Amino acid sequence: MPGVARPDLAFTREILGLGAGDLSSCYQCGTCSVVCPISTADNPFPRKEMIWVQWGFRERALANASIWLCHQCATCTAYCPRDAKPASVMAALREASITHYAAPAFMGRALADPRYLPLLLAMPVLIFLALLGWLGHLGSLPQGRIVFSKFIPILYIEGIFVAFMALAMLGALGGGVRYWRAMSRQMGGDGTGPQRALLPTVVTILRHRKFSECASHAPGERRTHKGHLHRTHLAVFYGFLGLVVTTTSVGIGIYAFGYLTPWPLWHPVKLLGNASGLAVIAALAVFAWRRIADGARAGKSTYSDWLFLTVLLLTTLTGFLCQALRLADLQRLAYPMYVVHLVLIFFLLVYIPYSKFAHLVYRTTAMLYAASRAPAAEAR
């Protein structure tokens, strides 16, 4: 039994500012819940989230698995009779929850606010400049055929990334645990632990089953502008995974077999890397184009959306550029580009728990929670 309602209108205004300004026109008709593929009779999502935000119920709105179980099919937005764009409100809630659960909290705020962007970029830039200075490569580029490990030995790069990724993992773990605990408090649950749910959840993610389920439940003919999401995300997901596999394979090749880079272009791993990179770039181009073309109807994009998209796109593009410049034997461009590429990778990977990339933390947590501890109907 809750106590006296204490609306936190600062929270309401925060969400309104995250591209969800149309929320105010929601009058709780429930059309969104009728058309939503993941809404159930005792969990009228996203209708209840809409009024929780209107009433400034921060805890209830954020400690909530549904917002992350939603895969942004945007059918609700297409059918909302008042054009309140519930899908945009859910996206804003997800964005707010990344900031809300961020550990440490200041990292969450830093990624959410464009004023901190120079500072966030400065960190990897300074780290790599310091390293180059220490290596004595700041003034002079290595001579001869371009081999990036001559510029910065791979071991140093591994050292830096292992250290910072460990911090990032801790941050992700902290955020995930805070989110889990908040859900346990607010939603309760009567299931068992997450261990048994882990494998099915991972399979679901790999198969992108939620995307296809949501997309296949379209109730009528209205355009949601998100029909491409399943395919596009699939491309970017497996493209990114391909790049991860490529990098890992290269590491194994170097350390286990002493097979030094650069590898020839016809090498299967190299082929996989290039194909994956192309898939990522193509998918990101579609994402970016749809955000621009459908913005008015499908909902506004926020700083955090564009930041993630841009960093991922630039990371992949600079990777290709490095390869191209290397093959063209343009030393003066290739080595600096390699540093830019490393800075972007740092930005992309180390800030995972705080940027929009954190969806892999929170969505997985929510899916695990839902699969393992189905909350009692009452608590919802």
Add this chain to the structure above:
Amino acid sequence: MDKKLGVYVCSGCGIGECVDKDKLVQIAREAQQVSVVKTSPAFCLEDVRVIRDDVAKDGVNTVVIAACSPRVNTDVFAFPGATIERVNLREQVAWSHPPGHEETQSLANDALRMGIVRAQKLKLPTPYTEGRERTVLVVGGGVAGLSAALGAAKAGAQVVLVEKEARLGGFAVKLGKQYPKHPPYRDLEDVGVDALVREAESCADIEVLTAAEVEGIGGEPGAFEVSVKRNGEARALRVGTVVWATGWRSVDASELERYGLGTLPNVITNVALEEMARAGKIARPSDGKAVTTVAILQGDGAEDETNIKYGAHVTHLVSLKQATYIRSLIPDSTVYVVYRDMQTPGQYEYFYKRVQEDAGVLFTRARVTGVSSGAAGRVRVDLADSPLGGAVQLEVDLLVLAAGMRPVSSESEGLNLQYLQGKGLPVSRYGFADSNFLCFPYETRRSGIYSAGCVRKPMDLAAAAVDGAAAALKAIQSVEKASAGASVHPRVGDLSYPSFFLQKCTMCGRCSQECPFGAIELTPGKDTPFVVTNRCRRCGVCMGACPVQIISFDDYSVDMVAAMIKAVEVPEGDEEKPRILVLACENDAYPALDMAGINRRELPASLRVVPVRCLGSVNAIMAADAFSRGFDGVLLLGCKPGEDYQCHFIKGSELLTTRMDNVRETLSRLMLEPERAQVMEVAISDFDALPKRLAEFVDTIKAVGPNPMKGF
């Protein structure tokens, strides 16, 4: 004056192909008082001249036109100085029965016979033209009353405006602002009633009497005798019509007791909040402290029936307006608006959206489970069934209740009618002045008296302004009609009125009690009835009521109906040819029969239709006549009675349902089965289903068997 009938049998529109017109001509020739019988392939075209010439030159003074329905071509078949009887051979014979059939022919024959006997008895009514006063009296100086006065004055009428208070303007004067009435319907607007008051006060054709009260109204449209009391002095006025616009008051505090009104000091009504907003300071009544949280309850749940029926569509918008007041006066405030069913009709939806844009106004649908005193003088409101989920508690500095708008009773104040039936206007189920709400919303059950504004139904200022002007136009219409001796709605222009054969009157007074319009008074000391003509709507309910049948109209009487029943040839000894008398209300049932014909639906050929002004005008003796003439059944087709009546004369259908007891008594006296007489509710839109229902009734009658009285 001797009757000289001309009978004109038309064969156009399929009549000639359906029935044998020579047979009809023969019937007409054999009838009494008939001087000419003529036929034409289309009397409504140039051949109308034939009739006109007969009237003008040959002295035909009663025209029987056997052609289309009396509802059409009324402008073509109009011959000044002659009475006109229309026999409906098109819609109700040719278009709804198989051509060349024996039963179709006998239907047409009977229809013509009935028309001719009715024509023989028709008299041209002499209009009553004693009420020629045209001044409009407006009671109530609020927005509705002011608009009525100005509307009437602009239309050329002299107006007397009576206001109880010392100043004009009504409730609008007490308002802070009004919710938006113009596109884009976003921002509050000034009330602007001052301009209306000044306009009324400076209008040469409006005499304003403030601090005045109506002591009594007697007389009739075109000749109302009004007594107005002002400064202790009574003044007599003669007016032609009255617009009644005395407005509303909040529902009694007792209706809102469950929300703490009267027991918790910081619970107030929306009227009290309006005063605070007007004063520019919204504070807690208990200690004068500024408020930061306010809840506005709509009181529109299932348990609030008495509250919501008085205008939730207005009070919801008032609540939105008041939320805006509070938010603009106290920027850091939070306002909760709790409703069950938000009603923001039409363009006001934009205003609702506008108020929603302010994040400081929180809306929720909910059921209020309790209001109690909270900490530090606050008011605690418990909510359930809210989309927020679970029980929700609010603690607020001020609780505002949207109180319903109850119309000011005409019974206790305002009009003081000197009518036998009482001082006030009869009210409908919800306490508003009764009228046929759909068809004639401004008419009350007192002819010449029109209700406007919140006495008619809860409404806002914009609606009241329109309402006042509209009622004024109806009022002007009514004096125009009264001066010509004609009826207002629904028998607009009818010049006939009831007359009483008083030698046979038993002074039972039933006519004066049952008249839906209070038109029949009793002569003091003698208790004999007389009609106050211009109050009369010509429905004939008195005619249906009179147990000794002494009430009749020049063109409508029990005797006429009896003659028509007698004119029907009832076949004997043929079980396949029953005869059923249909008394069909002219307002909905008769047009529905026409529409069945227009849509080429087949009607049973055994029906003999006699149009009646209202089911209320059906006298029990009509059914008795039919049965003793050998009819096998009697069907009464008319409008829906009851609380949500459709009867155009409000009480007619309802009175009939009680009179049916007499009809059944007649049946049992004649040793006949009770199924033979039935009432069937018909709306004008029922024409599609009507033929089937009629056929079922015919089957019922066939199953009961022939009337054993045939041939007596």
